[in-house]
Amino acid sequence: MKFLSLIAACGLVSSVLAAPTPDVIKGNPFSGVNFYVNPLYTQEVSQSLKVLTQEKEWSLDAQAAVVGLTSTAVWLDSHVKVPSISYHLENSLVQAKLTGKKTVVTFVIYDLPNRDCSAGASAGEYTVADNGLEYYKEYINSIKAEFNKYPEARVTCIIEPDSLGNLVTNLAVPKCAEAEADYKAGIIYAIQQLQQPNVALYLDAAHGGWLGWPNNRIGAVQLFGELLQAAAPATIRGFSTNVSNYNKFNTTAFDPITKYSDTPDELLYIQKLTPLLQNASLPYNFVTDTSRNGQQNIRNTWGDWCNIKGAGLGARPSANTGVSNVDAFLWVKTPGESDGTSNSSAPLYDPNCSQNDSLPNAPNAGSWFNQQFIMLVENANPPIKA
Ligand code: BGC
Numbered sequence: 113m114k115f116l117s118l119i120a121a122c123g124l125v126s127s128v129l130a131a132p133t134p135d136v137i138k139g140n141p142f143s144g145v146n147f148y149v150n151p152l153y154t155q156e157v158s159q160s161l162k163v164l165t166q167e168k169e170w171s172l173d174a175q176a177a178v179v180g181l182t183s184t185a186v187w188l189d190s191h192v193k194v195p196s197i198s199y200h201l202e203n204s205l206v207q208a209k210l211t212g213k214k215t216v217v218t219f220v221i222y223d224l225p226n227r228d229c230s231a232g233a234s235a236g237e238y239t240v241a242d243n244g245l246e247y248y249k250e251y252i253n254s255i256k257a258e259f260n261k262y263p264e265a266r267v268t269c270i271i272e273p274d275s276l277g278n279l280v281t282n283l284a285v286p287k288c289a290e291a292e293a294d295y296k297a298g299i300i301y302a303i304q305q306l307q308q309p310n311v312a313l314y315l316d317a318a319h320g321g322w323l324g325w326p327n328n329r330i331g332a333v334q335l336f337g338e339l340l341q342a343a344a345p346a347t348i349r350g351f352s353t354n355v356s357n358y359n360k361f362n363t364t365a366f367d368p369i370t371k372y373s374d375t376p377d378e379l380l381y382i383q384k385l386t387p388l389l390q391n392a393s394l395p396y397n398f399v400t401d402t403s404r405n406g407q408q409n410i411r412n413t414w415g416d417w418c419n420i421k422g423a424g425l426g427a428r429p430s431a432n433t434g435v436s437n438v439d440a441f442l443w444v445k446t447p448g449e450s451d452g453t454s455n456s457s458a459p460l461y462d463p464n465c466s467q468n469d470s471l472p473n474a475p476n477a478g479s480w481f482n483q484q485f486i487m488l489v490e491n492a493n494p495p496i497k498a
Pocket of ligand 1: 187189233234356445446449450451477478479
């Protein structure tokens with residue numbers, strides 16, 4: 113009897129020991145941890161390298177391979193992608209084991225009804241008219257259920273790039289006006305459901321060329337405050353900027369397109385938003401996308417956003433940003449994936465994608481675009497060290 117209870121006790125002890133320790137984020141979720149490398153991105157890049165070596169002489173294979181092993185965000189841009197969360201979180205735990213360091217995965221929550229309401233390229237699967245908010249809530253519930261399976265994994269989310277920017281400046285566009293109530297309700301719901309001890313949220317704040325203008329940034333902070341008040345006690349860690357955009361983080365050689373702005377780079381934008389957020393008692397930490405901001409002076413106007421010619425990879429993902437309220441540089445937009453098709457007869461065509469500062473022959477948003485990948489690697493700044 114004694115023997116048996118000893119065995120039972122040992123079993124209990126070992127199962128307690130084996131139980132994973134839940135992750136509890138304190139402060140900057142990117143600090144002191146590794147950034148997740150998505151094996152599916154590594155594969156995308158190595159496929160591209162195969163095509164490349166068949167097509168032309170190219171001297172940057174080794175650099176491209178390094179890019180394939182760099183951390184990128186995982187876009188949950190439709191409900192069918194949600195089950196892949198398990199795959200990514202399991203891989204992140206393997207990477208954590210191999211490196212002996214916690215590994216943070218960044219997901220992009222991107223499926224609001226009437227998505228990308230002021231442009232044509234990234235329209236999503238749900239519409240306001242067809243009960244999209246209910247479907248969106250199901251999408252969020254499924255994400256939450258996936259996250260809940262891995263309390264020991266560290267997760268950050270970028271919530272709905274461009275959506276609030278559209279509510280600040282584009283309500284004259286009918287598709288945006290129609291979306292206003294659902295964008296708000298959807299984002300409040302996402303914050304309430306997804307914020308967990310091991311999940312830190314960043315609400316998208318567009319970029320300095322959009323919400324940086326004085327009236328826009330005041331309007332943006334009011335809107336952030338409204339949504340966060342409604343979501344409370346759930347909260348966010350901070351805001352994301354420059355997602356899928358090309359703005360430099362910190363420069364003194366300002367791009368001529370930024371001429372009349374007092375937020376010509378993302379750091380200045382963040383520095384203008386910070387006191388407004390502080391005055392409104394809102395969180396004021398940031399992450400910023402540096403996946404494609406290595407080169408400047410490549411756009412005709414600041415509003416151009418589609419597969420810009422001459423772009424290069426920017427700063428590598430890192431928590432060493434040199435700015436106390438900037439948590440990390442991230443590669444949020446997946447380098448090598450298109451912003452939108454340049455084919456004017458395609459259903460998701462947006463005229464922005466066939467301007468003369470956009471690469472020609474571009475596939476749909478999110479599809480692999482070899483030429484763009486090559487260009488980004490060639491123009492990387494700082495250059496990729498192989
Ligand atoms: C697209 C998404 C894609 C993401 C990353 C967005 O522009 O709309 O479908 O996953 O970029 O490439």
